[in-house]
Amino acid sequence: MSHTLAMEWQKLRPFGKTSRTVALTIGLAVSVSAIVAAAMAANAKHMTVADRASFDSIGISLQGVNAAVLAIAAFGVLSMTREYSTGMISVTFLAQPRRLRVLAAKLLTHSTVAGIAGLGACLAAFVVGQVLLGTVGLDNGWSSAHLPGALAGGVVYLLLLCAWGVALGALLRTSAAAISWMASLLVVAPVIVQILPPSVVHRVERWLPSQIGSGAMSAHSDPHLFTPWAGLLVLGGYVVLTLVAAGWRMARTDP
Amino acid sequence: MIEVRQLTKRYGPQTVVNDLSFGVQPGRVTGFLGPNGSGKTTTARMILGLTEPDEGSATVNGRTYRELRRPICEIGALINAGAVMPSKTAIDHLRWLAAANGINRRRADEALGMVGLEAVAGRKVGGFSLGMKQRLGIAAALIGDPPVLIFDEPINGLDPEGIRWIRQFMQELATQGRTVFVSSHLMSEMALTASELVVIGQGRLIAAESVEAFTARADSSVRLRSPQLEEIVVALAIEGASLWRNGDALEIVGFSIEQIGALCARVGAIVYELSPQRASLEDAFMQLTATVCEYVPTSRGAAA
Numbered sequence: 001m002s003h004t005l006a007m008e009w010q011k012l013r014p015f016g017k018t019s020r021t022v023a024l025t026i027g028l029a030v031s032v033s034a035i036v037a038a039a040m041a042a043n044a045k046h047m048t049v050a051d052r053a054s055f056d057s058i059g060i061s062l063q064g065v066n067a068a069v070l071a072i073a074a075f076g077v078l079s080m081t082r083e084y085s086t087g088m089i090s091v092t093f094l095a096q097p098r099r100l101r102v103l104a105a106k107l108l109t110h111s112t113v114a115g116i117a118g119l120g121a122c123l124a125a126f127v128v129g130q131v132l133l134g135t136v137g138l139d140n141g142w143s144s145a146h147l148p149g150a151l152a153g154g155v156v157y158l159l160l161l162c163a164w165g166v167a168l169g170a171l172l173r174t175s176a177a178a179i180s181w182m183a184s185l186l187v188v189a190p191v192i193v194q195i196l197p198p199s200v201v202h203r204v205e206r207w208l209p210s211q212i213g214s215g216a217m218s219a220h221s222d223p224h225l226f227t228p229w230a231g232l233l234v235l236g237g238y239v240v241l242t243l244v245a246a247g248w249r250m251a252r253t254d255p
Numbered sequence: 256m257i258e259v260r261q262l263t264k265r266y267g268p269q270t271v272v273n274d275l276s277f278g279v280q281p282g283r284v285t286g287f288l289g290p291n292g293s294g295k296t297t298t299a300r301m302i303l304g305l306t307e308p309d310e311g312s313a314t315v316n317g318r319t320y321r322e323l324r325r326p327i328c329e330i331g332a333l334i335n336a337g338a339v340m341p342s343k344t345a346i347d348h349l350r351w352l353a354a355a356n357g358i359n360r361r362r363a364d365e366a367l368g369m370v371g372l373e374a375v376a377g378r379k380v381g382g383f384s385l386g387m388k389q390r391l392g393i394a395a396a397l398i399g400d401p402p403v404l405i406f407d408e409p410i411n412g413l414d415p416e417g418i419r420w421i422r423q424f425m426q427e428l429a430t431q432g433r434t435v436f437v438s439s440h441l442m443s444e445m446a447l448t449a450s451e452l453v454v455i456g457q458g459r460l461i462a463a464e465s466v467e468a469f470t471a472r473a474d475s476s477v478r479l480r481s482p483q484l485e486e487i488v489v490a491l492a493i494e495g496a497s498l499w500r501n502g503d504a505l506e507i508v509g510f511s512i513e514q515i516g517a518l519c520a521r522v523g524a525i526v527y528e529l530s531p532q533r534a535s536l537e538d539a540f541m542q543l544t545a546t547v548c549e550y551v552p553t554s555r556g557a558a559a
Contacts, residue, residue, distance in 0.1 A: 003325075003354070006355070090305050095326065
């Protein structure tokens, strides 16, 4: 297994390209968080005392993670689909004929990168968000007891989405199919769900990956959503199911 | 060495490889010959564990590919030269391969040197010509210094200089005692490169023998030109010779030049040319794969 890990790690090198992924993830998180926080700060003068009391300073600061997740998921997807589309996967299987080990090594190495990028993205987005919200005194995130949980939730959310990307890429093998599915689940599904009658929305919404992510990064609990860690567990379940399907197809169907 | 036993692969109703058995010995270049679509690549992929056979087995040094601990140190393969990430540099492509089997990083530079690509080590593979990609693929096959090598259509996309290089290179690898198994649909190329042949057609084994033995299988004929062909045809037909007309000449099978010369003298015919026609590897291949009768019977009928 150590050789397989070394192979996948070496494929990520030279780190120029990989560090661009990390930079893109952090950049997306910071810029979207900054826009949302700035918009909130601009509206602060219209807020009532009650509004201020219930203001989710952490959740708003981490809004950018919802954009960063697209970069991380694509990073995971492309790790597999680029090998299948170029045919390089057969060279990989020549070097390591045990295909499930290749999948495991991909998962581990890419999750490591996603973990670093995720931590950077969550921290940077939070700091930038708090600074901007601080201009109107809404930077109470620093002192919140929810802070460590929300940051950890954000990192785990990004990690899981990277793993899900690897699994979807291994299952579908083409970039177009895997990215379309990923984007549909993360971006399109939440929009479609909103069209449904409210009673249905409340039952369906909690199962959406994007809602699970937002829930994990929020200081507030929504009775219609899973609790942060239960939600991430559900998301982990999706990842495991997809991985099982991907592993089955990888072992059974030749490249 | 490579051993293939009763290998069979079906895709839907089509049997691509059919009960194929042969062995490939070390120390010489063995050509794997067959028309396009005859199952060469599928067979190579089954030897390399990339395609699961429906029946039978293929082993490298006594073990199936998936049982090999460090596979690219035991068997090197070039299957598809285009199977590289275009954004990677040549050296990076070889480095990850080296890492995959715990091979020293320096081997990556050495392998590039062996195929003459050291000058472009740092260039992205996406900008490589097909010939350069072939060379990189060969470097990848050699990185683990394996005793067994499989090259699938290695001369595709190479220029004449490159073809000559690869021909000598493969012979050199065989001289070092390695098993070299090279597939091609170009018979003339195999005649120059290989000493042993495995010939398949429609997934079945046609022959597994030396190039000489295979060429000898094709009927060698005698060519005869004469202004008095009609008299000679009659005389030969009485003797029971197989013959057919080829332009203004006769092609005769089953009689030696001496016998035919004596016969011509007996009927008093003038002879312009009487020459042995050596069958080429290509002729042997055509005769054994296609149905020979396609061009023979009509002219035989005309001659009789």
